[in-house]
Amino acid sequence: MDLGGLPVRDTEPTVSPLVEAWATYRTTSAQDWPTRRLMSAKGENRVSVVLPARNEEATVGAIVATIREHLMDRVPLVDELIVVDSRSTDRTAQVARAAGAEVVGQDEMTRGLPRLTGKGDALWAGLAAAEGDVVAFIDADLREFRPHFVTGLIGPLLVDPSVEFVKGFYHRPLVGATSVETDGGGRVTELMARPLLNLFWPELAGFVQPLAGEYAGRREVLERVPFVTGYGVETAMLIDLLELVGLDALAQVDLGERKHRHQDTAALGRMSAQIMHTAWTRLQRRGWAAPGTSPGTILTQFRRGGSEALPNLDREIVVNDVSVQERPPLAELRPRLPRRRVAA
Ligand SMILES: O=c1ccn([C@@H]2O[C@H](COP(=O)(O)OP(=O)(O)O[C@H]3O[C@H](CO)[C@@H](O)[C@H](O)[C@H]3O)[C@@H](O)[C@H]2O)c(=O)[nH]1
Numbered sequence: 001m002d003l004g005g006l007p008v009r010d011t012e013p014t015v016s017p018l019v020e021a022w023a024t025y026r027t028t029s030a031q032d033w034p035t036r037r038l039m040s041a042k043g044e045n046r047v048s049v050v051l052p053a054r055n056e057e058a059t060v061g062a063i064v065a066t067i068r069e070h071l072m073d074r075v076p077l078v079d080e081l082i083v084v085d086s087r088s089t090d091r092t093a094q095v096a097r098a099a100g101a102e103v104v105g106q107d108e109m110t111r112g113l114p115r116l117t118g119k120g121d122a123l124w125a126g127l128a129a130a131e132g133d134v135v136a137f138i139d140a141d142l143r144e145f146r147p148h149f150v151t152g153l154i155g156p157l158l159v160d161p162s163v164e165f166v167k168g169f170y171h172r173p174l175v176g177a178t179s180v181e182t183d184g185g186g187r188v189t190e191l192m193a194r195p196l197l198n199l200f201w202p203e204l205a206g207f208v209q210p211l212a213g214e215y216a217g218r219r220e221v222l223e224r225v226p227f228v229t230g231y232g233v234e235t236a237m238l239i240d241l242l243e244l245v246g247l248d249a250l251a252q253v254d255l256g257e258r259k260h261r262h263q264d265t266a267a268l269g270r271m272s273a274q275i276m277h278t279a280w281t282r283l284q285r286r287g288w289a290a291p292g293t294s295p296g297t298i299l300t301q302f303r304r305g306g307s308e309a310l311p312n313l314d315r316e317i318v319v320n321d322v323s324v325q326e327r328p329p330l331a332e333l334r335p336r337l338p339r340r341r342v343a344a
């Protein structure tokens with residue numbers, strides 16, 4: 001067939017052998033890591049669980065209570081359970097504390113440093129507060145949370161010294177007011193993160209849920225990567241860890257199904273823009289984006305109706321800054337951080 005000079009692919013696309021081998025070798029299931037097995041593997045390791053939380057009073061209590069009951073009170077697998085209060089305006093801190101977590105304020109842990117915002121900064125503050133050798137991060141908006149989320153993430157780290165970082169994956173229903181779309185969740189993952197990572201970091205294509213907010217790593221390694229603010233943090237962390245420790249030291253674990261609070265489409269647009277910004281900085285580092293250049297930072301969106309609606313648009317214009325910043329690797333700043341945690 002004449003395609004006017006376009007290159008013709010005469011074979012079907014196939015999965016990269018590297019990705020297939022990694023996904024086979026480095027994927028486990030939470031069922032592979034029963035608590036008993038982890039208790040005998042734990043040895044001298046201390047385990048911290050950190051939940052970043054901004055206005056999560058509806059869900060944070062149940063997550064904290066479950067971890068405390070199953071993994072702290074019944075068996076001493078988790079040594080430290082920290083909720084980072086990320087400038088909540090609701091009762092997140094009180095609810096978390098009442099359920100048995102230690103609560104630290106994002107701002108207290110970053111006192112004396114530039115004021116940054118968003119989830120990435122909350123995670124950095126949580127890592128600064130945590131004392132464990134293994135640190136697991138869990139989103140605080142999860143529903144129907146069960147302890148295997150924690151055991152699955154920390155299992156490979158406690159048992160296999162060659163693993164440095166473990167990312168969770170799961171099925172993601174999109175739960176609406178009146179219906180559930182079985183695999184409809186993870187919209188930013190499918191429309192933005194996965195295409196970006198596949199095209200520019202194809203080694204990472206085997207991660208089923210690259211944006212999952214549930215992951216664990218060795219403190220020593222987590223302290224050596226920068227944390228991007230906002231919602232760029234997971235994308236940057238995967239790329240940076242790939243460069244720092246290599247694909248073979250990264251693993252993923254099947255956690256079954258995950259339900260969480262869905263953000264609206266406009267919020268996911270802003271999240272996507274932050275992820276694009278994050279990718280740009282890493283492309284620059286590779287020399288694939290021109291040095292010194294930077295994408296715009298303002299995202300213009302439209303909201304139906306509203307008191308400020310422009311008559312010809314029947315919509316309000318809403319603008320947001322979607323730029324991201326970075327906290328440097330924690331190891332570089334340790335001496336400047338507050339020595340003791342200050343309760344939020
Ligand atoms: O300023 C903030 C914003 C969020 N959070 C917490 O971070 C977690 C995840 O935030 P959420 O708004 O629920 O994110 P999702 O819409 O679920 O986004 C998905 O995709 C993001 C981008 O990769 C990841 O950061 C998330 O973990 C992942 O669940 C929750 O516990 C939030 O309370 C903060 O602590 N501070």
Ligand SMILES: O=C(O)[C@H](O)COP(=O)(O)O
Nearest residue numbers: 185186187188189211262
């Ligand atoms: O991880 C994602 O892709 C975003 O958090 C959106 O998730 P949702 O589509 O399940 O709300």
